């Protein structure tokens with residue numbers, strides 16, 4: 001028996017309690033939480049699981065420090081508790097992320113202010129390590145002096161430097177694996193999950209939802225799936241899906257565009273750096289280190305076009321690179337250093353704004369004269385998707401929800417997870433084929449990019465991935481034409497995320 005068993009025909013014969021549209025992190029977490037609560041759940045994803053916005057996050061699990069500025073205590077407590085959930089259940093995929101912000105004494109960015117902020121942050125997150133294994137626990141924040149800042153971040157601009165604020169968050173370098181592990185967990189609790197299955201119609205009888213009609217994209221074949229509750233978790237598509245199945249809810253998703261860039265250049269520090277360009281009024285950048293490489297962002301802007309998976313134009317990327325070069329001494333980044341761009345749409349606070357919304361939106365369409373049993377959800381952070389799932393589930397099943405355990409995943413080895421070293425090559429012959437074959441069998445791999453990008457880390461480095469793609473294709477039962485088309489598909493994925501084509 002496969003862990004994620006892509007048996008579309010079998011799923012269409014069953015009666016489910018809940019059907020979820022969209023296999024991003026919001027759909028995946030709802031799938032797991034509903035399965036934990038004992039519900040029979042079906043997850044339907046039109047593309048591959050986690051291939052849209054959820055793939056493009058900055059790989060940070062946020063605690064609450066940034067929400068201190070707005071004194072949003074609720075958001076702080078929620079973020080701390082969700083960060084802890086990831087640390088408790090995914091110690092194999094999440095690790096502490098030390099962060100540094102150099103302080104120059106401008107406005108609130110003074111050592112005295114930050115000393116209090118860090119103290120408050122530690123107090124408010126005093127239970128952050130409860131149930132977390134050693135080696136994954138988060139230390140207290142602190143103010144460090146100029147010399148220590150220079151040690152941590154040698155290229156720091158020392159002019160007027162007062163010191164630095166150090167705090168700890170969570171890093172999830174392989175966030176795509178967390179999402180797949182969440183879906184596998186739900187499947188082990190008897191949920192069914194189908195990728196490449198696009199929901200096209202909501203089926204309603206006498207005002208009550210009875211299921212959906214969807215198309216299996218691998219065979220272009222239609223199926224109906226049965227449930228009296230359907231949740232639209234389709235991220236940037238959720239407003240369209242809501243309009244198609246009921247009516248438009250503008251509050252669900254007002255578009256804003258966000259993106260990060262991974263450069264083929266060594267990271268600037270083992271710490272994630274929060275730095276501000278010298279230009280007055282500039283937004284703070286977060287310069288991350290991702291597997292030793294420089295990963296920087298996040299750029300935010302309004303978005304008013306229909307495209308749901310946009311990429312930034314070349315001029316915007318050049319401008320961002322220019323700003324980074326102005327911010328970091330002797331950085332001299334070039335457009336040719338771009339390895340991949342990680343873009344996505346996020347819900348904005350207001351229409352036409354680049355400022356992202358603060359809270360999730362959950363709509364019960366039945367309460368608003370729409371189909372009874374239809375719900376729509378949109379959320380803001382990867383970090384809090386599980387909590388939003390729990391809130392949604394309570395709203396859907398009201399008093400019907402019994403107590404259930406939220407924890408219980410066993411960590412896996414790197415081989416089981418498909419986590420390979422950056423300089424991996426197939427010539428090592430250390431039994432790598434068996435691990436990958438196991439993943440192909442158990443994790444609903446349909447295309448080469450599913451395997452290389454979202455089930456393993458083989459695709460982290462595009463150049464390496466394309467170099468060894470023939471060896472990987474040999475593990476599938478594919479003829480020559482299929483191999484050529486799968487490699488072309490992988491290449492086009494990478495090219496869509498760069499400013500220049502890979503040859």
Ligand SMILES: Cc1cc2nc3c(=O)[nH]c(=O)nc-3n(C[C@H](O)[C@H](O)[C@H](O)COP(=O)(O)OP(=O)(O)OC[C@H]3O[C@@H](n4cnc5c(N)ncnc54)[C@H](O)[C@@H]3O)c2cc1C
Nearest residue numbers: 022024025026046052053054058060199235344380382383
């Ligand atoms: C640049 C960037 C950086 C970010 N960094 C962070 C970070 O560091 N930490 C953090 O916590 N958060 C971060 N976020 C936020 C986080 O990534 C998002 O909140 C989250 O991924 C949204 O997930 P989702 O499931 O709502 O959407 P998506 O991941 O887009 O999933 C929606 C899914 O629905 C599917 N779908 C659509 N229509 C249908 C249909 N008809 N039938 C079936 N399936 C359908 C789509 O194919 C898609 O897979 C970042 C976001 C961006 C854009």
